[in-house]
Amino acid sequence: MECYFSNCVRKPILVCECKSKKTLMCQFHRSNHFEDLPNCKHHINHLQEIQNxxxxxxxxxxxxxxxxxxxxxxxxxxxxxxxxxxxxxxxxxxxxxxxxxxxxxxxxxxxxxxxxxxxxxxxxxxxxxxxxxxxxxxxxxxxxxxxxxxxxxxxxxxxxxxxxxxxxxxxxxxxxxxxxxxxxxxxxxxxxxxxxxxxxxxxxxxxxxxxxTTPFDIHNLYGIYPDTKKLFSYNPNTNIVTSCELNLPNNLYGYSLCYADGNLFCYGNCLNKAYQGTAFLINKEGKIKSLRDGIPSIYSGTIYKKGFVYVFGGWSNGKMLANARKFNIKSNKWQILADLPVPGSLYCCEAIKNKILISGSSHSRLFIYDIYSNSYNKCSLKLCQGRKKIICKHYEKVYIIETEGSIYESFAGNIFEWEILFASNVQNRGMLMYKSYNYRSVFFSIDNKVFRFDLKTKSVKQELEV
Known part of the structure; x- marks a missing residue:
């Protein structure tokens, strides 16, 4: 059933019932354009009811x-x-x-x-x-x-x-x-x-x-300049980058960042060649809340899901890590999870229902972690080793973007089958910082460059340098 006015996609309601047919209009047209209907007695009487x-x-x-x-x-x-x-x-x-x-x-x-x-x-x-x-x-x-x-x-x-x-x-x-x-x-x-x-x-x-908009908008892109205390924010609607000086105890390098329940969750650091498991939250006012330290590492994959931040892999003391853990923001406690099938760093994650998709630049595999069973499944998809991956979802579709590799597409209901779309022209140099969404694009940053993945054309282009 459709609204009386053509090309209107809003949900219709029954306005009145004539002898010939039932007339349906959406709430917007019912409130503003009722007089445009045919002038039968039923419509005239109903118009008086709406006005009074x-x-x-x-x-x-x-x-x-x-x-x-x-x-x-x-x-x-x-x-x-x-x-x-x-x-x-x-x-x-x-x-x-x-x-x-x-x-x-x-x-x-x-x-x-x-x-x-x-x-x-x-x-x-x-x-x-x-x-x-x-x-x-x-x-x-x-x-x-x-x-x-x-x-x-x-x-x-x-x-x-x-x-x-x-x-x-x-x-x-x-x-x-x-x-x-x-x-x-x-x-x-x-x-x-x-x-x-x-x-x-x-x-x-x-x-x-x-x-x-609030200072921390889920559709904005965030990152921390390496070896500094500065947080930058990119608004895709205005194409404007803003930055602010944070009151951090040390400069950050190799951190992992994700949006978590209205705050930004930051994890990991390397200071003077000493690896740290520093964890903290940045709230909407830019205030820092220190959290309990985790396993010392950098370049870990982080994702927020149902009150927990999941952290996978990383790099520490000259070797890649296979451990996985989750952090409870409310209780400020860490919990050890099942180890990854292979160690890796520079991970990118995406949550889909009760599963988390994980892949890193150190290998060519895509792992699917089940939150309830605390176990991993391997996907048959072969990715390029040595390439950074950006995993993102949009409604019923899931995409994997490789730097200097390919762009893959799958349905969220069947994440074990993938199709290659196009070649990716995104540079492989630098560190993946963060990703964000609006209703038709995915934005991500590598070092000081911001990229846009257009979901309509399935193409990637550089927006600006931060």
């Missing part, structure tokens, strides 16, 4: 104009019972779900790249941005209430005073807060709006968008 809606607790959709909606009572009425807050949270949840579906639909429209889609996307993107601002304002207004169960839960040191009903409301509020933080970060929205600006579809300042 009756309150309904079961309605899970936003109103015609969400920014002027009176879904929330005045400031004084926030001191009502927790049941009122529960209803308000339900309204917010429904609006957030609507925003999620709209973001998903916008991505589909962008990928379609049709002329009809481009003419419509301008007003739609601005509408979506305004809707987000409206939701944020409502959330702030709601949290000001002294009797808000969400506020009570934050201030309370124990939950023994909460009744069963209040506990249910609190858990819903905490879940809602996570959803709000995710949307406020605008990870997906920034990529969408930047792409619209790039293609001259809307007139929106990219510089303003970049200011909305």
């Amino acid at each position: 809606p009756a309150p309904s607790k079961s309605e899970g959709l936003i109103k015609a104009n969400p920014l002027k909606s009176s879904a929330f009572p005045s400031h004084k009425s926030h001191r009502n019972s927790s049941s009122d807050h529960n209803a308000n949270f339900k309204i917010l949840n429904s609006e957030l779900e609507e925003v999620k579906s709209m973001i998903k639909a916008t991505k589909k429209v962008l990928l379609a790249q049709t002329e009809n889609a481009k003419t419509e996307i301008s007003s739609y993107a601005n509408y979506l941005l305004a809707l987000l601002k409206g939701i944020k304002k409502k959330c702030k207004k709601l949290s000001m209430s002294s009797k808000c169960p969400f506020q009570q839960a934050l201030k309370s040191k124990n939950n023994s005073y909460l009744s069963q009903k209040q506990s249910k409301i609190t858990s819903g509020a905490l879940k809602l807060k996570l959803q709000i933080e995710m949307i406020n970060s605008k990870f997906v929205l920034n990529a969408i709006l930047a792409d619209l600006e790039k293609n001259s579809i809307i007139d929106l300042s990219v510089q303003k968008i970049s200011q909305m």
Whole structure:
């Protein structure tokens, strides 16, 4: 079933039922273009209902104009019972779900790249941005209430005073807060709006968008300049590199870096030919939190998965390592895992469901580690020895990019079968630092060069030098 308006990919809802057929429209067109429908009596009556809606607790959709909606009572009425807050949270949840579906639909429209889609996307993107601002304002207004169960839960040191009903409301509020933080970060929205600006579809300042993002954005590319205390960040939306001086105890060399639950996890160092197992987190403000040291090594492969950072292989005291370990960020503890089938360094990893794909420059093999069974499977794919590998996933596809080698593709559901796409022109000199994604490209850095792997053309090109 499709929306009444052609080339619209958003999820439709039933507007009204005529004698001839059922009319379906998406929420966006239902709110803004209802008058464009045929003028039958059913449509006219339904239009009046939309313009003067009756309150309904079961309605899970936003109103015609969400920014002027009176879904929330005045400031004084926030001191009502927790049941009122529960209803308000339900309204917010429904609006957030609507925003999620709209973001998903916008991505589909962008990928379609049709002329009809481009003419419509301008007003739609601005509408979506305004809707987000409206939701944020409502959330702030709601949290000001002294009797808000969400506020009570934050201030309370124990939950023994909460009744069963209040506990249910609190858990819903905490879940809602996570959803709000995710949307406020605008990870997906920034990529969408930047792409619209790039293609001259809307007139929106990219510089303003970049200011909305948090210092550590999962779609940015990060690295630490070797033998320095400087962290650099590359924003693919703005093509701007920023750097900051970190308050590290020593200069870093041969470290491993990965994005872990809103922080950057750094591991390993070599100082004056002495190998160290230094581990620390860099938070959003750039503050350093020292962690328990691990096995002294450099050039290890790191990947974050479900609260743990997995570390594979490395180089220490003139030899390659085969050991594997995982680090629990919450408990600050290391745990030894099963050794790799062969020792190696300069590893690159990618997590797919309960498995981690691992490969390094020191050999030609691809290993698949099972998180639950703590065991390895060998893949029949033969890679080039002595070449660095970048393993990355995008939706249902997985890619392996070799420096001065080939580019391979596989489906995430079948990671044991691979197909060679093209030759890779990425230089083999230097150290792989990090990789990041947006919705249609993969970015990675080798030494001071940033490369972009375009998922549409399956080609790699150098973006800039840091």
